[in-house]
Amino acid sequence: MYDGPIIDTFLHGPWIGDSADTTRADRVDWGHDRRLQRVMQTFSHFGDDGVNTQFRSVDAVLNDMQVAGVSNAVLAVKIYYPARADAVIELNRSFGEIAATSGGKLKWIATLIPPELGAGSYWDLLENCRMLDALANLPGLCGVHITPSPWGLAPNDRWYYPAYAKCVELALPIYSYVGAPGPLWPMEPNNPTHLDDVALAFPDLGIIAHHIGDPWTDISVRLAARHENFYICTSAWAPKSYPDVLADFLSGSWHGVRGCDKVLFASDYPLMDIARCAASARRMSLEEDRIRPFLHGNAARLFGFAP
Template sequence: MTIDVWMQHPTLKFVGHEVFEPLRRWTRQEVPSEEPPLEMTIAAMDAGEIRFGLTSAWYGPGGPLIANDEVARFVAASPERLAGIASVDLHRPMAAVRELRRCVKELGFKGLRLLPWLWGLPPNDRRYYPLYAECVELGVPFCTQVGHTGPLRTSETGRPIPYLDDVALDFPELTIVAGHIGYPWTEEMITLARKYPNVHIDTSAYAAKRYPAALVEYMRGSGRRKVLFGSNYPMLLPHQALADLDTLGLDAEARALFLADNARRVFNLA
């Protein structure tokens, strides 16, 4: 069983947004002519042998690219395959806290995701802090992006040190899942995962053959309980992300933890 912790159903509004134009160019993907059916996402999961996926909402300063209620509909249509990850309007902190609470308590979502590059605000900005406190109270992880950005936005907000380091210091009870491995600051991200019990890394947006050597070494050894699989579908298809997994040299325990068991524990999945 494999669990994908970072994916999103490719709605027209999402995949057609101007911010993803560089990614479409690099991956040679085109904007579809009509709304993609949810069956397309399930089929991509099947092709990659993904048993379960955490599908995310997307909110930015211009409003939702994928709204929380859209994600709730996707999950309701395929609850045995999907669970939701919330997103919120960072510029309205109290409304954001209430929306996060609704998503977890009423919709059954499993975490919160915010992308610092999309907001132009690093994760130690004061506007995130009420949401961190609410994540702790609700018992759900805060998920974010680390490393450089594919879209033409600043990469500075994705640097793990000092930004995510500050958050982990201020909120030792907060579970953090940092996606996109942190490249070119992967060793900074590994340092934080070693330093803080509740800080984790997910491998979304990277095929296994592109994992930095330091991350692979960490996954084989002391970090085997700290790294989770993510694809970043539809930008990277699950079967592409996992194609060269066997070349990493993970033993049976490390492989099982990476593909499913860490996700099951961190996101409190049955």
Template sequence: MIIDAWSQHPTLRHTRDPIFDSLRRWTKAAVPTEELPVAMTVAAMDQGNVDRSLICAWVGPRNVMISNDEVAGFVAQAPDRLVGVGSVDIGKPMAAVREVRRCVEELGFRAIRVLPWLWELPPTDRRFYPVYTACAELGVPFCTQIGHTGPLMPSEVGRPIYLDQVALDFPELTIVGGHIGYPWTDEAIAVATKHENVHIDTSAYTVKRYPAALVDFMRGHGRRKVLFGTNYPMILPAKALDGIDTLELDDEARSLFLGGNALRVFKLPPAGA
């Protein structure tokens, strides 16, 4: 089983947002003129042999690019393939807590994601802490971004070392740091090694771009710590996985990376359940 730990089925508000203009210089992706069908995302998964994708909402201080209810609607169209990940407005603490509960208890989402760079706040900021508390109480992972930002926003808030303090304050909370943490990958590995409930996902990077330190971690004591991700539609699953044999993972490490770790971390039912 292959599970994509970070993707999104985009809305036009998401794909057209000028905050992503700097990324388009590299991806050269055409900007859609009409809403994309969920079938397109499922077809991309099929092409890359991805069984399930966790698709996320995008909520920031300026706007809502993909709402939680939109994510729920996408999941409803392909419930055996798509898994919802919610997001919340951390600037409104009580409303954020209520929305976390609604996402998990009513919409059936398996995680909550908030991006520090979108808020220009480090994950140690007090505005994150009610969300951590709610996620810990509900037993769902908190997902975030670590590493530099492709959009022209400050990268400092993505330093993986910030998660060290969060994990110390919330040892019960499962944390998944997406985008590898580059150029601070060693920091990400150190924090994931130190804390039982801290993990890394490889979204936004193709196999060929994984840092050597991360590959060594995946082969050894970090085999239960790293989850496969794409950041689709930025990277198609087939492209993200191209060259996976070059990682030289043994059967256990490969199985855990591609799907086993995500099954455990997000408490997903096994295939066919």
């Protein structure tokens, strides 16, 4: 069994921080809007033990990581619905402050300011570029996060392209949410096939497809093998539940590309139990030279954590 270090490359940002702060741009009250109640009827925040997921303070996050044997982690800032630009910038800055107080254990990925009026609106395509310039020197920033399905905008839409160019300039990879969403958001914007256009247009852009892309995981695997800077992040999936196509990629290769070099371990904590997920990953039947890059080496290289 693997006993080396682990980096969790996706912690669920909206559940981390001050539980009393209900004004944050990433926190939405599902209970008082009939539309959102419908959207969320297919998604539960209850764990396997039937207990509702609780907000986690930064101290609790670091303690849970230590118990799980996770040395470092990436906090994912995410916003599902339109929000004011100043609120998004404030939220992003708050995660820089969290990273700064973590003793180097935490880094974070910033969210873009979501499109306000959908694919037909192009009010200011440089707004996100200016925001990323302003955030670039904050402690621990290591990427940028987009959520196509709730935004209703596939990642190959022209709206994103200036931000992608800025990410290349700043050497920041993008995390793109892929796969059928749990809530009732449209599936098609999360189809990883759209990321092929992005990878072709921006060959130097790091692209991380998080949540693996089910039911299109085979497409994610082919994109990871096809494009040098394309990776798969296993957030929201317990290792025992990885689809066969992903498990086979980790233990083998596709067109000569070793899957273990193109996949990043993640949990989606606190929506998933980080200790249980890490323990299950340690027990995977992978050789040392395959499990180490998957659980630690790839993320250490991409995000600048200690090797």
